[in-house]
Amino acid sequence: MRVSFKLRWLLGLMLLGLSGCSLGESEYLGGDLWAVNHTSAAINHFSVNGYGGGNANPHGYGGGACCVMLLREWQPGILMRVEWETDSDPYAKSPPLGTDEFRAFMVKHKANYGHHTAIVPLPPYEEEGLCALEVHFLPCHQVKVTTSCWRYPSPNSPITEPLEMKEPPVCPK
Template sequence: MSYLNGSAVCQWLGGCLLVLLAGCSLGESKFLGGNLNGVNHTSAAINYFSVNGYGGPNISPHGYGGGMCCAMLPRQWQPGLKLKVEWETDPNPYAKSPPLGTDEFRAFMVKHKVNYQQHSIIVDLPAYETETLCSLKVHFLPCDQVKVATACMAFGQPGYPIKEPLEMKEPAVCPK
């Protein structure tokens, strides 16, 4: 195939792509997409989390994780909207381990992973009025509690809706 023929094929394919994209933009989507971020207020590591099946990052104890694309939420908020949040924790993220890649390390990890805990909770999606979704921020609190926010500002900024401190301790007894 000569350069000119290859160029013509590329132009034809590019034109087809533009037609397809134009067809997609004719109707307004019923959903908004934004980054999926997490804030871990606990001393356990969050190995992974998901919201309605959209995967989020791992988060260190008392840390942040984010920028994972994408969380999809309805364009129009309605009362009663719920989110299913699932996550896995490592209650002992700083356990001293043998050198990585060794048989001892593999044996250690088999025993260590037995303590991982899986969690799932349904939470209310707070009201939002924006036409753009900056991000969905998931806050992991002690006693396996979760709060979510759709604010465009970052955790800790004035006006951010979730006020709990980043470093929270697990109480001796969790409320039922």
């Protein structure tokens, strides 16, 4: 029996799709990765346990990247490594793009970027399960994370710090 090329291609595609299936649930869940920036510095980019999360404006929101992988079942003692880059002068006036002056300006400007790391505990998931991982960047390079289905600034959000926070003159050690 002779099988047409299109039919063989379709059958091959179906077999390929079936080969990706497994009998049982994955140990991990994927969720969106969001940022809430409570500081006046821009978050140029951030990551949580190596999963990238985009950027966040000063006193604003960002991220929205898919996906961060977390254990399906929350367990006590889970720690998240948050790494981020800040720009303390995100609205600096620059020369026109593409010029030698702009390139020189950016070399100097990028020299002032801050690179930070924080290790924070992952709070328990709510009854609804994992909705997303929301990372809050606070003054003094502090970070909080939540998996609540109540996104900030909902009154039900577990993180209640105001969006526009000021850096204290001296950060606690």
